[in-house]
Amino acid sequence: MTAERHQQHDVRLQIAGLALQRGFRRLVTDFDLTCAPGDIIALQGPNGSGKTTLLRALAGFHTPASGRITLSRAQGDEIEEQGEVLSFLGHQDPIKAGEKLIDQLRFWADLCGASRDRVTETLARVGLTKQADLQGGVLSAGQRKRAALARLLLEDRAIWLLDEPASPLDQEGRALLGTLLDQHARRGGIILAAVHDPLPGVTARVLNLGTHESEVAA
Amino acid sequence: MSLLRACLAILKREVRLGWGAGGGALLSASFFAGSVMVAPFGLGPAPDTLGKIGPGYLWLALTLASLVSLERLFQADLEDGTLDQMLLSPVPHSLQVLSKILGQWLAIAAPLLAISPIAALLVRVEPEVILPLCAQLAVGSIGLFLIGAIGAALGASVRRGGLLVALVVLPLYAPSVIFGASAAAALATGGDFFSQPFLFLCALVLAALAFAPVAAAAAVRLHVD
Numbered sequence: 423m424t425a426e427r428h429q430q431h432d433v434r435l436q437i438a439g440l441a442l443q444r445g446f447r448r449l450v451t452d453f454d455l456t457c458a459p460g461d462i463i464a465l466q467g468p469n470g471s472g473k474t475t476l477l478r479a480l481a482g483f484h485t486p487a488s489g490r491i492t493l494s495r496a497q498g499d500e501i502e503e504q505g506e507v508l509s510f511l512g513h514q515d516p517i518k519a520g521e522k523l524i525d526q527l528r529f530w531a532d533l534c535g536a537s538r539d540r541v542t543e544t545l546a547r548v549g550l551t552k553q554a555d556l557q558g559g560v561l562s563a564g565q566r567k568r569a570a571l572a573r574l575l576l577e578d579r580a581i582w583l584l585d586e587p588a589s590p591l592d593q594e595g596r597a598l599l600g601t602l603l604d605q606h607a608r609r610g611g612i613i614l615a616a617v618h619d620p621l622p623g624v625t626a627r628v629l630n631l632g633t634h635e636s637e638v639a640a
Numbered sequence: 641m642s643l644l645r646a647c648l649a650i651l652k653r654e655v656r657l658g659w660g661a662g663g664g665a666l667l668s669a670s671f672f673a674g675s676v677m678v679a680p681f682g683l684g685p686a687p688d689t690l691g692k693i694g695p696g697y698l699w700l701a702l703t704l705a706s707l708v709s710l711e712r713l714f715q716a717d718l719e720d721g722t723l724d725q726m727l728l729s730p731v732p733h734s735l736q737v738l739s740k741i742l743g744q745w746l747a748i749a750a751p752l753l754a755i756s757p758i759a760a761l762l763v764r765v766e767p768e769v770i771l772p773l774c775a776q777l778a779v780g781s782i783g784l785f786l787i788g789a790i791g792a793a794l795g796a797s798v799r800r801g802g803l804l805v806a807l808v809v810l811p812l813y814a815p816s817v818i819f820g821a822s823a824a825a826a827l828a829t830g831g832d833f834f835s836q837p838f839l840f841l842c843a844l845v846l847a848a849l850a851f852a853p854v855a856a857a858a859a860v861r862l863h864v865d
Binding site for chain 2: 478481482483484485503504505506508509510512514515516517518519520521525528529530532533534535557573
């Protein structure tokens, strides 16, 4: 455990009057949300209700039709660059078929400036030590998701945007996901996850998209 | 230097993926070799005709060979979500694109350039001209890859977008090919290595080095939405 691992995150996320559009279809209108450190939010809603689009808008990939997304630190200064504080785990796993798993994670470590020494340790944390020297192409869907989680841990950013994180994971994998989510929230991280089943291991605030009303549950 | 480390990581990964299983880095080189090998059959083996056309023909082969590899430059990363993650990294996107292009150039153009002296012999280029000519081809190929990346970025989300990429890129290639082939012709007729056309080519490559990564980064960003 390094010292940096214990460091608390202090990023806030504020969404005001957000409207999202795909083609001519309005998916989300007047969406407001404020997340403080430690918040876990489960986005629910039928297929096509805009869960993924909302996550992609937060990550800066999709331009909202209107509204404002603000990321700020506790001291109050705004953060311009999403890449400083946001990690995104989409439904595609960025795993290359022809490269060893360990090399792929080393690449992500290099790209986000994490120490290379943490790669083996992180692989152990997600239970992929034995698969480290396998090519990406032979990994199963669940193993690929675990590898993507390892990337999230390496990046060590405050806000996690997760799109269906649990879907290909087995029982043990879901328990692992629960532990990771819990640890992240305890450190002051924010988690927004698009899900159909409840997130394992943690209590989340549930937001329903598509019904145009948000309710607090669990 | 985390910026340098990130850029080198991208560059090395391109080479590793290109040369790894199914990477297809040798496709361009084999296309180049093949097109040069059939030249004597198509144009006739007579040394005087072939020797006259030879230097320009090498440029033609290089241009078409560099088109072959363009389609996949950004497509694979877009499909598997790697591009999303790279956009979320703290490294400026245009620098990432530049490292990626240079990585592809190393993986794809280096083998092509390595066989270019033999190719030059096959099309009867004068022996003393071969090495300077290949050096000019090397400089030109960097420019072709940089300019080609703009088209590759525009066509990244189009399935089987090779045709579209070629249509976008070929007109942009014209100046490099014109100056490159004129420089080669100047070499063949006993001119200087740093002839006027070659200096123009160098200027083009430098301009592409400055502008192409920015343009390609902006174009590839469009597909992420």
